[in-house]
Amino acid sequence: MRTTKTLLALAVGLTTALGAQAACLSDAEVGQMAEHYFAKTPTPNFAAQSDADAACTRAKFNKLLLAKYGKVVGYKAGLTNPAVQKRFNTNQPTWGVLYDGMIQKSGFSTAPNYGARPLFEADMLVRVKDAGVNDAKTPAEVLRHIDQVIPFIELPDLVVAAPSKLDGAGVNAINVGARMGVAGTPMAVPATRGERYRLLDELATMQVQVRDGAGKVLAVGQGSDVLEHPLNAVVWIAGALHKENIQLKPGDLISLGSFSPLMPPKSGLSITVDYAGLTGAQPVKVNFQ
Numbered sequence: 688m689r690t691t692k693t694l695l696a697l698a699v700g701l702t703t704a705l706g707a708q709a710a711c712l713s714d715a716e717v718g719q720m721a722e723h724y725f726a727k728t729p730t731p732n733f734a735a736q737s738d739a740d741a742a743c744t745r746a747k748f749n750k751l752l753l754a755k756y757g758k759v760v761g762y763k764a765g766l767t768n769p770a771v772q773k774r775f776n777t778n779q780p781t782w783g784v785l786y787d788g789m790i791q792k793s794g795f796s797t798a799p800n801y802g803a804r805p806l807f808e809a810d811m812l813v814r815v816k817d818a819g820v821n822d823a824k825t826p827a828e829v830l831r832h833i834d835q836v837i838p839f840i841e842l843p844d845l846v847v848a849a850p851s852k853l854d855g856a857g858v859n860a861i862n863v864g865a866r867m868g869v870a871g872t873p874m875a876v877p878a879t880r881g882e883r884y885r886l887l888d889e890l891a892t893m894q895v896q897v898r899d900g901a902g903k904v905l906a907v908g909q910g911s912d913v914l915e916h917p918l919n920a921v922v923w924i925a926g927a928l929h930k931e932n933i934q935l936k937p938g939d940l941i942s943l944g945s946f947s948p949l950m951p952p953k954s955g956l957s958i959t960v961d962y963a964g965l966t967g968a969q970p971v972k973v974n975f976q
Contacts, residue, residue: 711736711743712860720846720861721751729803729848733860741856742931748862749784756786760940761812762928763841764920765863766855767913767944774949777855780914782924783863785940793838793871796974799952802844802866807973809895809908809947809960811917812837812870815939821925826890826918830876830883833921836890838871838971840960841942843949868942871971885966891916893965895946900957908946910965917943 712720712733723730736744753759766772767780790812791797799805813833820832843864847853858864877883890910897906910917920943925935935941947960952975962968 711740712747714747717744717747717751721748721755723803724752724844724846725755727800727803727844730846732847732849732852733857735854736856736860738856738859741860744860745783745862748860752784752786752862756788758787759784760787760790761785761942762924762935762939763863763865763942764924764944765858767920767923768908768946769912770948771945772855775853775855775858777858779855780920780923780927780944781855781859781863782927783859783865785865785868785942789865789867790940791867791869793869793969793971794974795869796976797842797867799954799956799975801842801952802846804845804847804850805866805952806843806845806864806949807952807958808841808843808945808949809897809906810839810841810868810945811943811962812839812868812940813918813921813943814873815935815937815941816876817937818934820921820935821929823922823925825922826887826916827883829918829921830887834876835873836876836886836968837873837940838960838962838968839942840869840958840971840973841945842867842869842952842973869971869973872969874965874967887916887918889965890918893968894963896961896963897947897950898959898961900959905950905958906947910946912946913944920944 720730814835816834823829844866846861893910895908956975959972
């Protein structure tokens with residue numbers, strides 16, 4: 688018969704072999720994280736979590752964000768770019784919630800310390816036209832159920848004291864770093880079939896260029912860098928939300944993910960993102976004071 692000490696040793700060995708993981712953060716721990724978030728100060732890093740426990744932590748965090756902001760305006764797909772996935776040691780996307788007041792207009796100016804661990808990246812928004820988007824399985828099907836494509840610079844916040852220690856689940860737990868973003872001029876989704884096919888092709892092949900105020904190119908990405916086609920991010924997020932009994936609805940904004948590396952803002956830096964090859968797309972701009 689195995690002794691209690693033997694069983695304890697086996698349990699410790701199994702935990703070590705599987706890799707120790709923290710459970711869903713307690714209400715008090717999430718409350719502390721929210722306090723740091725609202726104060727724009729780094730919150731202590733938490734131990735690695737499973738995907739399920741990270742989703743639980745995010746749900747608690749989102750309740751506090753909703754109480755503060757008052758309205759959900761959409762969702763963001765995160766870690767949709769393989770280069771960004773590699774940075775956070777994961778091979779899958781994740782999602783977060785966008786709240787009222789997070790989306791600013793192109794030309795917006797902000798201090799570079801707009802968050803605890805602020806960054807910026809080239810992104811894109813789409814706006815949901817009808818609930819049929821929840822059943823879309825291809826980019827072409829998505830296009831039938833959105834009515835706007837919007838240039839976007841996301842201004843995320845990785846929140847924790849040591850962002851380099853975050854993994855994919857950790858990014859999920861902090862609501863994928865949703866903090867703020869700058870939206871450019873919306874482009875209406877065309878009505879004719881031929882124009883829609885053109886838009887589909889251009890979204891995949893467009894060159895997304897990030898430039899500073901002097902015109903220097905800081906980063907270049909391509910539409911297909913996001914899940915092989917940017918609108919695949921909508922397919923993915925609709926499926927992920929469905930698993931949690933959430934439906935996309937008309938008017939929701941969806942942030943598709945990164946076309947560039949995450950970069951730190953600096954005082955005096957102006958950033959412009961261009962979408963070369965996307966007919967009708969206007970540049971979007973943000974200024975760091």
